[in-house]
Each structure stands twice: as C-alpha cells, then as structure tokens.
Amino acid sequence: MKYSYLLFDCDRTLLDFNSAMKGAITKLLLKYGVPEVTDEMVSFYDAWNNSLWDQLEAGLITKEELVYARFPVVCSRYGITYPGKGKMESDYILFLSEGHEPMPDALDVVKKLSEKYKLFIVSNGFIEVQERRVTESGLRPYLCGSFISEEIGFSKPDPRFFEESLKQIGDFDKSKYLIIGDSMSADIQGGVNFGIDTCLISKKKPEGYDYEPTYVVGELTELLKGEIL
Numbered sequence: 001m002k003y004s005y006l007l008f009d010c011d012r013t014l015l016d017f018n019s020a021m022k023g024a025i026t027k028l029l030l031k032y033g034v035p036e037v038t039d040e041m042v043s044f045y046d047a048w049n050n051s052l053w054d055q056l057e058a059g060l061i062t063k064e065e066l067v068y069a070r071f072p073v074v075c076s077r078y079g080i081t082y083p084g085k086g087k088m089e090s091d092y093i094l095f096l097s098e099g100h101e102p103m104p105d106a107l108d109v110v111k112k113l114s115e116k117y118k119l120f121i122v123s124n125g126f127i128e129v130q131e132r133r134v135t136e137s138g139l140r141p142y143l144c145g146s147f148i149s150e151e152i153g154f155s156k157p158d159p160r161f162f163e164e165s166l167k168q169i170g171d172f173d174k175s176k177y178l179i180i181g182d183s184m185s186a187d188i189q190g191g192v193n194f195g196i197d198t199c200l201i202s203k204k205k206p207e208g209y210d211y212e213p214t215y216v217v218g219e220l221t222e223l224l225k226g227e228i229l
C-alpha cells in the first residue's frame with residue numbers, strides 16, 4: 001500500500017460548504033431585517049468571502065481581519081445597520097456550524113477508505129464550526145482526527161500547518177501521506193510546499209499554476225478504484 005495516511009480537506013471535498021454557507025447567510029440576513037434573501041445576495045457574499053479567504057491564504061490579511069471584514073460590506077450594500085463588531089460574526093458562525101450536508105458519496109467513500117487507511121481532516125476554518133459540522137455530518141466515526149487551522153495556528157498552504165499536524169500524528173515519513181482536496185491554492189500548494197503527494201478533486205485539469213497535483217480525480221468515488229491508493 002502506497003500511503004498510510006489520507007489527509008482530507010473538509011469544505012467542498014467531504015462537506016458541502018455551499019449549502020452550509022447559503023443556509024448561514026440566509027438565516028443571518030433574515031435575522032438582521034432583510035425581508036427576502038435572494039440568490040444575488042448569497043452570490044455576492046460568497047464572492048466577497050472567497051476573496052477574503054484568498055487574501056488570507058496569500059498571507060495578506062489575518063484571520064481576525066477576515067472575520068471583521070465580512071459583514072460591514074454586506075450591510076452597506078443591502079441597507080442593514082452594522083450592529084458593531086462581534087454580533088453578526090458570532091451569529092454567522094453559529095448558523096454556519098448548523099450546516100453539515102456531506103458531498104455526494106463522501107460518507108460511503110470515507111467509510112470504505114477507513115478500513116485500510118488512517119483518515120484525518122485538514123481544514124482552514126474555525127474550530128467551533130468545523131468540529132460540529134464534521135460530527136453532525138456522520139464522518140466522525142471514520143476519522144482518526146482533525147486538524148483545523150484556527151487550532152493549529154497556521155493555515156494551508158503554510159508548511160507549518162502540516163508540520164504541526166504530522167507532529168500530532170507522530171509519523172514524519174512524508175512518503176506515507178496523501179492530501180486530497182478541491183483547492184489548488186490551499187490543498188495542492190500546501191502539499192507541494194510541504195513535500196507530500198497531492199490529489200485534486202476537480203472535473204477539469206488545473207491550468208495556469210506553476211505547480212501541479214500528483215493526481216487529479218473527477219469525483220471522490222475514483223479513490224476507491226485502487227489506481228491511486
């Protein structure tokens with residue numbers, strides 16, 4: 001067997017982040033007085049939030065700056081009075097933690113792989129949100145642990161995120177590890193920076209990057225076919 005440890009990204013790899021995010025921003029805007037939440041509002045927030053995460057992953061802003069930059073912009077666009085630092089932010093975290101829909105086939109694939117490999121979650125996110133979602137999704141029984149950036153103190157693709165995770169796993173043989181995820185900038189670049197093999201979940205081949213994944217699969221079930229693992 002080529003690998004012993006499979007490091008799975010969480011959002012958009014095992015859990016349906018879009019559905020959790022959509023539920024959370026909808027509940028939040030309704031709570032703060034928007035009478036009807038439209039698709040445009042959800043898309044606007046999604047794009048804005050993604051651009052902040054890109055900046056965080058590029059080291060341009062801190063986690064705290066990301067947290068407090070999210071809602072003032074949304075409020076001014078939709079005529080909500082921003083209630084001051086902390087209120088919307090903590091409501092949003094609570095609402096987000098309530099969303100735990102797995103990606104298609106995720107539970108089945110993880111269950112089967114857990115019979116042969118040690119599985120861990122490696123996620124950029126908040127402890128409170130990610131741990132609750134992982135538990136409520138039903139993934140927990142198949143995992144040996146989870147590494148969340150807020151807890152580790154570094155985010156993917158920083159090699160220190162992986163160094164700390166391996167320290168906790170207790171096996172430093174990098175050839176035994178494979179990271180599996182949907183993000184070139186966080187998961188694949190993270191694995192490449194750290195020196196472990198990588199598997200991108202993507203319907204199309206990535207283009208325009210100066211690094212590439214070891215493997216590309218279109219969907220999670222391809223991991224069961226045995227060509228990679």
Ligand SMILES: [Mg+2]
Nearest residue numbers: 009011012182
């Ligand atoms: Mg992801």
